Amino acid sequence: MLIQLDVQDADIRDVLRLLSMESGMNIVFGPEITGPVSATMRDVSLEEALKAVLSSLGYYWQRQGNVYVVSAHPPVQSSPQQPAEVAAPITPVETPGTKGIDTPHKVTLPPLPSLDQPIAFSDGPPTRTQRKIYEKYELKYVDPRTIVQLFNPDAAPGHFGRESLASTPIPTTPSLISPDAMGLGRGGFERGISQLLKPGGARVGAGGLGMGSGSARQFGGGGGLGGGGLGGGGLGGGGLGGGGLGGGGLGGGGLGGGGGGLSVPDGVESITSYDPQNYLILYGTSEGIAQLKEIIALLDLPIKQVTIEAQFVEILTGLDKRLGITWNFTHGPFDVRNDATGTGGSISVKWSRGDFQAQLQTLFSENKAKSINSPRVTTMNNNPATLAVSTQFPFFIQEPVFDQFGNPSLATFPIFIPVTTFLTVIPTINADGTVTVFMIPNVADITGFATGPNGEQVPIVVNRFVQTVLNVKDGETIVMGGLVRKSTTRNVNRVPLLSDLPVVGKLFKSNIKVISDSEVLIFLTPRIIHTEVESTV
Numbered sequence: 001m002l003i004q005l006d007v008q009d010a011d012i013r014d015v016l017r018l019l020s021m022e023s024g025m026n027i028v029f030g031p032e033i034t035g036p037v038s039a040t041m042r043d044v045s046l047e048e049a050l051k052a053v054l055s056s057l058g059y060y061w062q063r064q065g066n067v068y069v070v071s072a073h074p075p076v077q078s079s080p081q082q083p084a085e086v087a088a089p090i091t092p093v094e095t096p097g098t099k100g101i102d103t104p105h106k107v108t109l110p111p112l113p114s115l116d117q118p119i120a121f122s123d124g125p126p127t128r129t130q131r132k133i134y135e136k137y138e139l140k141y142v143d144p145r146t147i148v149q150l151f152n153p154d155a156a157p158g159h160f161g162r163e164s165l166a167s168t169p170i171p172t173t174p175s176l177i178s179p180d181a182m183g184l185g186r187g188g189f190e191r192g193i194s195q196l197l198k199p200g201g202a203r204v205g206a207g208g209l210g211m212g213s214g215s216a217r218q219f220g221g222g223g224g225l226g227g228g229g230l231g232g233g234g235l236g237g238g239g240l241g242g243g244g245l246g247g248g249g250l251g252g253g254g255l256g257g258g259g260g261g262l263s264v265p266d267g268v269e270s271i272t273s274y275d276p277q278n279y280l281i282l283y284g285t286s287e288g289i290a291q292l293k294e295i296i297a298l299l300d301l302p303i304k305q306v307t308i309e310a311q312f313v314e315i316l317t318g319l320d321k322r323l324g325i326t327w328n329f330t331h332g333p334f335d336v337r338n339d340a341t342g343t344g345g346s347i348s349v350k351w352s353r354g355d356f357q358a359q360l361q362t363l364f365s366e367n368k369a370k371s372i373n374s375p376r377v378t379t380m381n382n383n384p385a386t387l388a389v390s391t392q393f394p395f396f397i398q399e400p401v402f403d404q405f406g407n408p409s410l411a412t413f414p415i416f417i418p419v420t421t422f423l424t425v426i427p428t429i430n431a432d433g434t435v436t437v438f439m440i441p442n443v444a445d446i447t448g449f450a451t452g453p454n455g456e457q458v459p460i461v462v463n464r465f466v467q468t469v470l471n472v473k474d475g476e477t478i479v480m481g482g483l484v485r486k487s488t489t490r491n492v493n494r495v496p497l498l499s500d501l502p503v504v505g506k507l508f509k510s511n512i513k514v515i516s517d518s519e520v521l522i523f524l525t526p527r528i529i530h531t532e533v534e535s536t537v
Contacts, residue, residue, distance in 0.1 A: 001022075001023055001024070001045075001046070002043045002044060002045065003019065003022050003023060003041070003043075003044055003045070003046060003049050004022075004041065004042050004043065005018070005019070005022075005039055005040070005041045005044075005049060005053075006039070006040045006041075006276075007037065007038060007039055007040075008038045009036045009037075009038055010036065010037060010038070011034070011035075011036065011037075012033060012034065012035050012036070012037050012053070012054075012057060012059075013029065013033060013034065014272055014281075015037055015039070015053060016029055016033070016053075016070065017134060017272065017281055017283065018274070018281070019046060019049055019050070019053075020134055021134055021136060021281060023046040025046055025066065025067075025068060026066055026067045026068065027050075027067075027068045027070065028067055028068070028069050028070065029069075029070035029071075030070075030071065030072075032072050033059060033070055033071075033072065035057045037053055037056060037057060039052065039053055039056075046068075047063075050068060050070075054070060058072075059071065059072055060072070060073065060074050060075060062075040131285065131286070132269065132283065132284060132285060133283075133284075133285070133286060133289070134281060134282070134283050135281075135282045135289050136279050136280070136281060136282075137279055137280045137281075137282055137293060137296060138277070138278065138279040139278055139279060139280065139296075139300050140300055141300055141301060141302050141303060142299060142300045142301075142303070143275075143278075144273035144274065144275060144278060144279065144280050145273045145275065147271070147273065147280060147296060147299060147300075148271055148272075148273045148280075150262050150299065151262050151264055151271060262295065264292070265284075265287075265288045265291035265292050265295070266288055267284045267285035267287055267288025267289070267291075268282065268283070268284035268285075268288040268289060268291075268292050269283045269284045270282075270283045270284075271283075271292075280296070302531060303380045303381060304380070304381040304429050304528065304529070305378055305379065305380050305381065305528075305529040306378070306379060306380075306381065306385075306427040306429065306435060306526050306527065306528055306529065307376065307377070307378045307526070307527045307529060308376065308377050308378070308379065308385050308387065308425050308427065308524065308525075308526055309374075309376045309524070309525040309526075309527070310374070310375055310376070310387050310423050310425075310522060310523065310524050310525075311371065311373075311374045311522070311523040312371070312372035312373050312374070312389075312421060312423075312443070312520060312521075312522055313369055313370070313371055313372065313520070313521045313522075313523065314369065314370045314371075314372055314518050314519070314520050314521075315363060315368060315369040315370075315518065315519060315521060316368055316369075316517070316518055316519075372389070372421060372443075372520070373389040373421065375387035375388070375389065375423075378529065379425075379427065381427065381428065381429045382426065382427075382428055383426070384424055384425070384426045385424070385425050385426075385427070386422055386423070386424045386425075387422060387423045387425070388420055388421065388422030388423075389420070389421050389422070390418050390419065390420040390421075391418070391419050391420075392416040392417070392418055392419075393416065393417045393418075393419055393446055393459060394414045394415065394416050394417075395414070395415055395417065395449075395457065395458065395459055396412050396413065396414055396415070397412070397413055397415055397456055398410045398411065398412050398413075398456065399411055399413060417446075417459055417461060419444045419445065419446060419461060420442070420444055421442065421443050421444055422441075422442050423439065423440070423441045423442070423522065423524075424439070424440040424441075424442075425437055425438070425439050425440075425524070425526075426438040427526055429528060430471075433473070433474050433528070434471055434472060434473055434474065435471070435472050435473075435474060435526040435528065436469065436470070436471050436472075437469070437470050437471075437472055437524065437526060438467075438468075438469050439467065439468055439469070439470070439480070439522075439524065440465065440466070440467045441465070441466055441480065441522050442463060442464065442465050443463070443464045443520050444461060444462065444463045444464075445461070445462055445464075446459045446460065446461055446462075447460050447461075447462050448460045464520075466480075468480065472524075472526055474526070474527060474528045475525065475526075475527050476525070476526075477523055477524070477525045478523075478524050478525075479521050479522065479523050479524075480521070480522045480524065481519055481520070481521045481522070492509065492510070492511055492512075493509060493510045493512065494508060494509035494510075495508040495509065
């Protein structure tokens, strides 16, 4: 049987298990066989693959019947068996008293075993449940590394494409499903929400939103939404497991982590994920693997999904009453971060429910409302989704340049400033069909320009953040406001030619300065995606 192998920086033990699975042959190796190996082979025999893979690490193999034995030492060549020594016949000594009497033959008995050597007693051949076997389990819906992490949260997560195989040792002491592993944490969801919304419990730091690198796909990793996380009551701590919703900000702890993991059935030695084929390699006894398959079947289910429809709308302050909005205010202070000095407006979180599309279209037709963007995204349950629109605003700077003769001159270069408006949403589908939404909207805008000492102008970018947690019915629209913007508009009206005349030219032109307040409303509609597979399950 020809084998194909393509691995990179994989553990040699995992590669040997994979070769055993692909060839159907038995491969035995001891704990001293370790080390990473990278190999790409096409249409080779098992012995050719073993020779190439093991020789790169200085290991040896030997075939004994239907078993390939791998060792760190060269195999010992068995010497031909020497014939057993035959005891020399004993010649009886003739004495005068024994002369003429027939002497019986002497019988040489085999040597008795030494008393200091252990004597092995066999209870018969091993039963089927005692033999260790390899089995392949193909997953339908869940990533194989996710299953491995559930049984051992402390195992290092793998990266598809960089490391093809990721194996995890099984904890020696089985543990039950702990509250940390279920995502409730010490404080639980309710305590996390109360911590999130209480005064001083949610402040925006100075870093950026980023995915972390913890053992359970955390948010933040080192900073979350801001260098210090979302303050002392954000989504973090020990994650939704270890610290509940709160305790360390959106970052630092993150979703997951800290749990004890699922209990592994007795007889299971290892669980290995093989991402290219989306299956698990299970090693252990038949009985243990059968119990493990039952646990995995409970986890390998279709993951629920949510479609998030958002609409960012800017209207003049006070026109929200025409939409029929009755605001509900979220208590607690919320901070705003300005990237530079400027008039960015104020923030106070307020929200409402209802159907506002008809009234909103009326404001659009009257040019009293402007749609900033209307993104839509689909995400899995309890996974973040970000809806963002970025605009690159150019401004120009002048720098001295020199020609080939060393003569200086000023050159103008464009520099682009990204101004991004985004909404980060983490939906949680509840058992009653509602959706709990954790939202972090961000609205960025250029409010003016700052003039440098040499006359250069740099745009002032203002970012406005806010965060809240709401419970929404499936398909229901909620609107969130409180992101107020103050803008100044200057209009110059002039009469051609006459306005350019000296002294009297001012009489033929006028400057109009308009200061207006506008508010950014965010309309959010979550919709649960129902599939036929989900209904059958």
